[in-house]
Amino acid sequence: MASAGAALAATAGCLGSSDGDGEQPAAYTTPAAAEFDAVVDSQWLESNLDDVRLLDVRDEEAFGEGRIPGAHHFSNSEMFDTYAEETPDGFEADPEAIAWTLSQAGIEADDDVVVYGAESNLWETYAIYTLNALGHEGQVSLLDGGFTVWDAAGGETVSEAPEAQEATYEADLDASVVATREFVADNVDEDGAAVPILDMRSPAEYWGEDERGDLDRFGHVTGATNLNFVQSIDDEAGRLRSPEELETLWLDDAGLSADETAVAYCQTAIRASVGWFVLDQFGFDDVRNYEGSWADWGTLSEDDGYYYTTGEDTGTVVDTFA
Known part of the structure; x- marks a missing residue:
């Protein structure tokens, strides 16, 4: 930053x-x-x-x-x-x-x-x-x-x-703040996700163009929405964006609601913690960080029910402050 x-x-x-x-x-x-x-x-x-x-x-x-x-x-x-x-x-x-x-x-x-x-x-x-x-x-x-x-x-x-x-x-x-691979898999199928899943990486990582780590596949969890974590931070001031800006980003443009279960992930759960924190401050009843994130999901197989999507311009990218 x-x-x-x-x-x-x-x-x-x-x-x-x-x-x-x-x-x-x-x-x-x-x-x-x-x-x-x-x-x-x-x-x-x-x-x-x-x-x-x-x-x-x-x-x-x-x-x-x-x-x-x-x-x-x-x-x-x-x-x-x-x-x-x-x-x-x-x-x-x-x-x-x-x-x-x-x-x-x-x-x-x-x-x-x-x-x-x-x-x-x-x-x-x-x-x-x-x-x-x-x-x-x-x-x-x-x-x-x-x-x-x-x-x-x-x-x-x-x-x-x-x-x-x-x-x-x-x-x-307190496992209520953690999304395991099985929790994610239980809420994802080949058609999409049953709960909001937020991919906090860059769009290039989300589309599978930026390949990081020694993994079997690159892309995003099927049904996940991309919302790069840097958008939540005012990089000039070195602090969080204002609540009004964060509300525009997360609640209006990403369309999230505090009564939903939401899951954030990135490559290793670190960037995703920004999303977890912001949604927690907005009073979400159930917001979780996928601890394994893509470093885990990228090693798995669709044959076992771990669905993913890859390719440029696939999925949904929220780029309010990109």
């Missing part, structure tokens, strides 16, 4: 301070934070810093150079490699490694947690989805705009490594 650093340079100083014209700085609040329950901005975080736990999903080098006080590192590889996978015997989850990391960060299952990255992007929402899948009981929120906004607005930062904490994190897996 494009960096928001230059656009936010004018916000340096105390968080929430006004510029020379008496206007609030760009980093003070964000439209999504004002509307959505699980989105916060720098103003809110400054006022509630002592009441939440922080997880930083940036790379290790960036984390070492400077972090928000109290933040602990939550590495991408740990989220991606140790949580769950689709196997020949079905979906298997092992939360022990993540639970240990959360314990070392002093996090318990009922704590309120704020996740941040460099800006607002896919690893942040994947971390939030992961904690929800672990059955986290407290509120897990996104810092809209991430560390870039916080730092540019004059928020306090520290560089020394955080000390390991003593806590016990007990995961209680």
Whole structure:
């Protein structure tokens, strides 16, 4: 995503301070934070810093150079490699490694947690989805705009490594946020999908033109609608689009309704977590992330009921903000 650093340079100083014209700085609040329950901005975080736990999903080098006080590192590889996978015997989850990391960060299952990255992007929402899948009981929120906004607005930062904490994190897996391959297969046949299925990859991947990974087939789940994840993010500001824009994208143009079951997928469930998060904020009763995504579906066979479609201009592409 494009960096928001230059656009936010004018916000340096105390968080929430006004510029020379008496206007609030760009980093003070964000439209999504004002509307959505699980989105916060720098103003809110400054006022509630002592009441939440922080997880930083940036790379290790960036984390070492400077972090928000109290933040602990939550590495991408740990989220991606140790949580769950689709196997020949079905979906298997092992939360022990993540639970240990959360314990070392002093996090318990009922704590309120704020996740941040460099800006607002896919690893942040994947971390939030992961904690929800672990059955986290407290509120897990996104810092809209991430560390870039916080730092540019004059928020306090520290560089020394955080000390390991003593806590016990007990995961209680919540499968209601996860779509397994069998859940998807049960809702798809050769004629289409019985529930909305959202492909969060690029149109080229969706059509099978951009072939990624050592897979047997390329294209999209039959009946899926393509909605590239980048459309949900304002890349100039480095944060989520406004609720009004997201409503236009997801509810109007994609035609989704909060009373439907919806499934998001991509290549590895990471990009799809953006869609999962947005729909969750819109109050969808049942929204799921296909954990295996195309890296799993692309290895399967239509003979076993795992239908797919391939070819340029097949399916439906929603390109509101493409």
